[in-house]
Amino acid sequence: MAEYKKLTQKTLFNSWLNWFFFNGSSQSGERMQGIAFCHSMLPVIEELYKDKEEKIKALKRHLVLFNVEPQIGSVINGVTAAFEEQRANGAEIDDDTINTVKVALMGPLSGIGDTLVPGTLIPILLAIAIGITKSAGILGPVFYALVYPIVIGLSSWYLYKFGYSAGLGGIQDIMQGGKIDALTNALNVLGLLVMGALSASYINLSTAIKYTSGEMAIEFQKILDNIFPGLLSILTVVVVWYLLSVKKKSPLWVMGFLFLATFAGVVLKIF
Amino acid sequence: MAEYKKLTQKTLFNSWLNWFFFNGSSQSGERMQGIAFCHSMLPVIEELYKDKEEKIKALKRHLVLFNVEPQIGSVINGVTAAFEEQRANGAEIDDDTINTVKVALMGPLSGIGDTLVPGTLIPILLAIAIGITKSAGILGPVFYALVYPIVIGLSSWYLYKFGYSAGLGGIQDIMQGGKIDALTNALNVLGLLVMGALSASYINLSTAIKYTSGEMAIEFQKILDNIFPGLLSILTVVVVWYLLSVKKKSPLWVMGFLFLATFAGVVLKIF
Amino acid sequence: MAEYKKLTQKTLFNSWLNWFFFNGSSQSGERMQGIAFCHSMLPVIEELYKDKEEKIKALKRHLVLFNVEPQIGSVINGVTAAFEEQRANGAEIDDDTINTVKVALMGPLSGIGDTLVPGTLIPILLAIAIGITKSAGILGPVFYALVYPIVIGLSSWYLYKFGYSAGLGGIQDIMQGGKIDALTNALNVLGLLVMGALSASYINLSTAIKYTSGEMAIEFQKILDNIFPGLLSILTVVVVWYLLSVKKKSPLWVMGFLFLATFAGVVLKIF
Amino acid sequence: MFIQIALISLLAYLGAIGAPWILGTTGGFYTLGRPLVASALVGLILGDVKTALEVGILIQAMYIGIITPGAVMPFDVDYIGYITTALIILSKADPSIAPTLAVPVGLLGVTIWNIIWVINVYFAHRADGYAEKGVGSGIKAMNLGAQIVNFAMRFIPAFLILYFGRGFLQNLLNMIPPIITHYLTVLGGILPALGIGILLNMIIKDKSYFGIFILGFMLVKYLNLPIIAIAVMGVVLAIFWFKFQGGESYNG
Amino acid sequence: MFIQIALISLLAYLGAIGAPWILGTTGGFYTLGRPLVASALVGLILGDVKTALEVGILIQAMYIGIITPGAVMPFDVDYIGYITTALIILSKADPSIAPTLAVPVGLLGVTIWNIIWVINVYFAHRADGYAEKGVGSGIKAMNLGAQIVNFAMRFIPAFLILYFGRGFLQNLLNMIPPIITHYLTVLGGILPALGIGILLNMIIKDKSYFGIFILGFMLVKYLNLPIIAIAVMGVVLAIFWFKFQGGESYNG
Amino acid sequence: MFIQIALISLLAYLGAIGAPWILGTTGGFYTLGRPLVASALVGLILGDVKTALEVGILIQAMYIGIITPGAVMPFDVDYIGYITTALIILSKADPSIAPTLAVPVGLLGVTIWNIIWVINVYFAHRADGYAEKGVGSGIKAMNLGAQIVNFAMRFIPAFLILYFGRGFLQNLLNMIPPIITHYLTVLGGILPALGIGILLNMIIKDKSYFGIFILGFMLVKYLNLPIIAIAVMGVVLAIFWFKFQGGESYNG
């Protein structure tokens, strides 16, 4: 039997580097990060497949639509490298399997990734950085520009390697038994709490409606503040969410709606 | 076989209307809302039982003791209408079954109903209304007088209809499997939290005990505030609860006790 | 068959009294509370074992290493008294069994005891007492000196008796089924919450690092306060915990470390 | 003044427990019978909405959480709402005495209610007779008929108190020794505990749930949260309580 | 001034979504592209760090939680960071107009991004050709090549706006009717809801979890807790959420 | 003065860890040994309760959460309570130096305790002898006998320090270079972390529970809740923790 072809550490690192730098480079409406994913797989493919036919098949396999939160999502690249290694060594893994795994992981990792990284970690670091800026000027942005890339860079590489090992060991074990669901739920709890807090701080909407009769002027906003401070902000979020999830409108449609609704509100002196 | 006699929508609505308007009309220490319940069943009975004997049995069946939080409790009237319909169509349902179901539902629906409606929803709406009154005068009571009856009126009719359908489908399904317990517990959690908050705001008791020696005056209440603000208020609730639940005293007895204890406290300059 | 020798109430009380007063009397690095435990068993042993050989065995049995939070730990003395009674009446309980039970109970009862008594109850009573002292002078210490010994004295005797009954009934029942774990976890939750609060109030560490450049002075502590108030305090706790649990250093070693680290920090003007 | 007082007394009946005419218990006792609503109506009738609402806010706040489980009523908020407000406006008294005045008025209402509750047994027995004969309309008549008692017992005392009391209130209040005033005030602060206690007795089966009550109490005392915030938190808590106990799949 | 403006425009490209050169998305869009970092760089280049940071704090706070799931961008924080700050400093305008100015600038950036996103399809098709022939280096070239488009679409508009716009900003702002300014301000306050809503739509499968969102909201509105405190609480909550759902032994 | 100092030194013994005479550990170390109680007694003996309590509040607050698991003592609160308070009153020093003075005094007490802990091994070995002979009274004698050591080691140093130290304190404090004073102050703020850390090490088996500790920390730092409020919340939390883990029926 032929010797087992093991990917070198250097190949893995190059594969990760390609991804880390160029994951967003050629994003498009058709393939999203598809070319970038293939680019990340190049070192792996070059090392594993000497046969031209096999190589072409591999390249085509990874040029399909792909999209994930790229920083945390490097775990998929690792998993895929492991699958390719096994395939090149004769395991019965066809194109479909590899693509199924990629697609299955894309969804949760985009959700978790977007929630945790731009949705939670970045706002927290920026909030700290703003605080520092207020008391110590330029140290604030310096703090952010050092801490964020280091933390995320290391995590991304760690996750790539973790994905590679997990892929060899069978990622099914990790994803089954409700563990991945429990983990997703738990991380969503964190993300939702922080996003609620962000909404409270950064969404601003108040009504300008006033009722004046003789000497007495009633500001409607004051009444709302009495009922629930920030009520209009949270209602706005609920409306957006409703349009997207129940009415199945596209984000662009909703943006247009917000433009018009706000305009109407301003003209009618509601806002 | 005879045709199935189905209650018309109009009959159901009249039955509900009778209940919604007259549920408390003839409350008494002996039957509580018994006459009112029978009154609510009149349209149902008239439509279902043409035979005089059957009608008399039905009337007597519903004149017995009955008591529930009446607004939410309309669900029982719906369930009972469904049972009567099935009985009139030949199902083997005797007086006892119907009464057992009524009694079984009375307890939890009084508990949930009193907790959620006068215990939670009304205080919240009133708190909002007080807030509005402070800034916008009479709009406060107007707000309450519009929102409360509409919300509760619609809910009460909805629950009647829900009870009717559930009764036809077998209410056992709903009540089994611990779901109803989980629901009751969850609603109680809400009610208890709000009632704790209400107690903190609206029960007031402080001690007037002072200790003066020479230049220094020690107010006992200040010490208590240091230990746990509102301690006496919460102790009063605990005493009342203890007398009712452990000592099995009647509410009237406890009221008398509070009168005397307060009087003694005032005379002895404790309060 | 011989008559069953039951320990009298008086013997049990004397045994408890010996423990309650003298539990810490001869603590040492070798036996900890070993002599005191034996002292507490004296009345029991004298009553049960008339045979000299048996008595000697019993005395030696209880002179071994023993250590527990002594106030709550009286439950073990009660359990042991019950075991001795059963043994004296012919039950097949050897030295090993008794010692195993003692050792098995020592650990959790020290943990729970230290957490709940000096870790939770005492700080709370002292916090109240400090509050009283501020407004009413010497009444504060008087309050503490009355409430604490009474509460704990009664509890200790109650626990002794509880241990005695439980020991007769088979303490296994209590300790099995995860109940004891659930109880320990729950009590630890209480203790940890209070200790977190205590740490926030009573550990104080702030950095003196300043950065002055021209007109602008940046105090590093202010930046930290912005990030997370009390960050250095909590880090100190984490370092101590890490040294003890991961690095397996002795408490004395850690104390020395804190002395030196603080000194270095002061000399380098970090603190 | 006769007409206004009659109108107020009529409203005091329409908002009393049991009065069916204005959308039943919902529109009556639970709407017209709330002191805030009552005070607004009294203010409109007597032409002094401002004072009326001042009184209304004060007494509504005191009795905001009143519950009458099993027909047990710690004080009658309907009578408190109409009579207290009207008396204060009619006798030009200071709104600040409202809470004290509310106590005896509320207890009078309770006494009346308890009497009605006994009298109504009569209608139950007559209803039995109609049932025996199969006369449905008779049962209806009995249910409605009880309102004659309710009307008499509510309208007349209210009218008398307002008509004859308005002149004397100030004197009356001056006559009462201060210790009684103090007693009534203390009592007013304590009585809400009765309603709460009755409810606790009804819904707490497992003592540990009392902890939730204490949490609610502390959220107000220590963090000063308004009731609405606590209610929203309570809803969130209740949803997850149900979720984690109801045996649903967690990811549903 | 030419060089400084060119430098700023270059940075606006390097911090744009997709630009790979400075540690990829991480160092680019998520670091250089953050308004706080952008403003600091603009300040250094134009020699007025103080004003720049004032602007940076303002606009960073507004767009702190921006998320672009599935490439949907509610506003382009990178353009906002560089162009808003630079325009204000160059035209010596008051930092307080930054939030208003940020709205049209952010929307311009979004439009550009959407155009790029369509153009890039071209590279995908050419990459297919290289794959067909087995030329790996061709695929790499296509991935990198897309940056020519990105550079052109980012650098040129930024440069033109700054070079020609700096003189007119004040006039421009004066020309805009106040209702439009007001409109832009209101819009700026509303738009963050879009990003949040998109994310909610993505991660909430079970509606009850919306309760957690509301809790976070209330912790800020009622208790004024800073975001970091809430995040730490969230971590603790998440740990136990996982523990109690994950079926682990509880004593682990 | 001799008698008063002797009395204080006697109390310093009676409140020391291990002293059995006043209701054992409970009435001794955990009551007489608490700085607040100690300071009150010192104040009564020396006739200046007011100053004594000022000192007592200060030092009690610092060492409120001291725990000695497994006989490990980070500082000796008993010695701190008696000696610090007495020294300050006797030398008419300012109460504000108490926290600094408390550090060396507390460490002296620790050293004494560690010595006692070794000496007491002697009694254990003699007790073994009595057990061998079956002499129960001998074991009792050994348990009590150890108190001779405790008395000597506690009373004598306390007496000497107070008798000879009272005159020098002010001079002594003046002699100490400010950096040492600063060092002692910082150390006093850090040392409570030792007791807490020891306890954490003992009870935390599952690291996630550290989250609860942090919650308690934040409730004080961010919401300023008093310890009692947190304890009540902790009890409520613990009850449900037990309920939901203990496998009880939920509706119990």
Ligand SMILES: OC[C@H]1O[C@H](O)[C@@H](O)[C@@H](O)[C@@H]1O
């Ligand atoms: O407790 C149930 C129910 O009992 C009685 O019928 C009345 O007091 C109602 O107000 C109450 O809701």
Ligand SMILES: OC[C@H]1O[C@H](O)[C@@H](O)[C@@H](O)[C@@H]1O
């Ligand atoms: O949503 C996943 C992912 O989609 C696109 O690739 C980009 O918008 C990323 O920023 C995002 O993280």
Ligand SMILES: OC[C@H]1O[C@H](O)[C@@H](O)[C@@H](O)[C@@H]1O
């Ligand atoms: O840790 C258990 C126990 O150990 C030793 O006996 C003493 O330090 C006690 O104070 C402590 O409670």
